[in-house]
Amino acid sequence: MPIHERLESVYAEVLARNPGETEFHQAVREVLESIGPAVGKHPQYADAKIVSRICEPERQIIFRVPWEDDRGEIHINRGFRMEFNSALGPYKGGLRFHPSVYLGIVKFLGFEQIFKNSLTGLPIGGGKGGSDFDPKGKSDREIMRFCQSFMTELHRHIGEYTDVPAGDIGVGSREIGYLFGQYKRITNRYESGVLTGKGLIYGGARVRTEATGYGTAFFVNEMLAARGDSFAGKTAVVSGSGNVAIYAIEKVHQLGGRVVACSDSSGYVVDEKGIDVELLKEIKEVRRERISAYAERVSHARYVAGQQVWDVPCDVAMPCATQNEITGKEAERLVRNGCTVVAEGANMPTTPEGVRLFQDAGVAFGPGKAANAGGVATSALEMQQNASRDSWSFEYSEDRLEDIMRDIHTRCLETADEYGMPGNYVAGANIAAYTRVADAMLALGLI
Ligand code: NDP
């Protein structure tokens, strides 16, 4: 889709200001292509240069993270925090530890987060951070020392009313624990609301661990219901086998579907009887092994090394690993194999060509900023519980999550209808999210 003519110069400026940051360009382009109809309808936004302002982060923090490994050797990593937009609330978004992290990835993730957080309807702005640190193969002590060094700099930039990080790729409850411990030590404050995704014993919230995956499955359930269908008898394929993937699989099974394959960056496993989630948790969360270990333990399962999981036929595809994992080639294969619903548990896992192929083929396509918003939404619920020093039950928290996902789904479809693009979840999500942020920015004046 072309960019609305009034937004062409904004995109040119983003390219010029952020050279080489291809993932950021991609994320901005997708939003600019979608919000064209809103530009004509709301001239007040253009007059206030809202889109240009949204594309420029409020604050970008880059810092050195020195740490010592178990042999006493010193390593230097780079840390980032992108405080992108705080019109709706404190900056909110995860931290990613992965060797591929650089400015372009942190910016794309921070930019996406503004819109995702807006869609939740909750009072959270957009931010993201991380490091090019590779947690794979590191000992527990090394992870702890890295997290302590990372927080030694980050602490001065965050706070429960300022910026509230959480997990993302390579950052789970273990890392959040070490980060929180160091924040508490440096500031001498038990400020629970400064981080989310905490362990239950020190201020965490029930369902936060499960929230992103569960939320994505709830979103698919709504997409199916909107087509008069359900999970009953459906097969699904999930990429990844980390936090989002594991709990997406668990909830798909609870909703009556069957996940027949999942993966990691080395390959994928197929289990036609349905992935055994308890075994998957044992392998990935407790033992931190590779996905190939699943096929070693389950005699009827098979492991395929070095290939993408999208070769496996399915009704529903849920990419839950990383950006750009479904290109045109994978999208074509999924469509050819009969896939009718795709929902992104990961952030931007489908390339623009992939999205176009799905939409042209009539596949229901749920973009990440809508489908995976359950994680950050439950983080906002964690902040709410921390602020009131309360702790909700699992059932109540899960009901809240399901309601939020249903509301996001409805908002996407209603907005797509209102702007003349029925069934287009991408347009619906982007326009609904954008107008909420834009209205808040207008109300707050030129800041
Ligand atoms: P985890 O670190 O728990 O798991 C990541 C999974 O994806 C692993 O199986 C990993 O395999 C695989 N993966 C990561 N990078 C690559 C890569 N470059 N190529 C192939 N496979 C890869 O992360 P999460 O489950 O938390 O995050 C997954 C996705 O979901 C990300 O896009 C994240 O931004 C998004 N997300 C996460 C949320 C959360 O609450 N955690 C919320 C919303 C979105 P391997 O172990 O081999 O690296």
Ligand code: 2IT
């Ligand atoms: O991409 C995401 O939404 C996350 N990694 C979760 C962010 C959060 O603050 O819970």
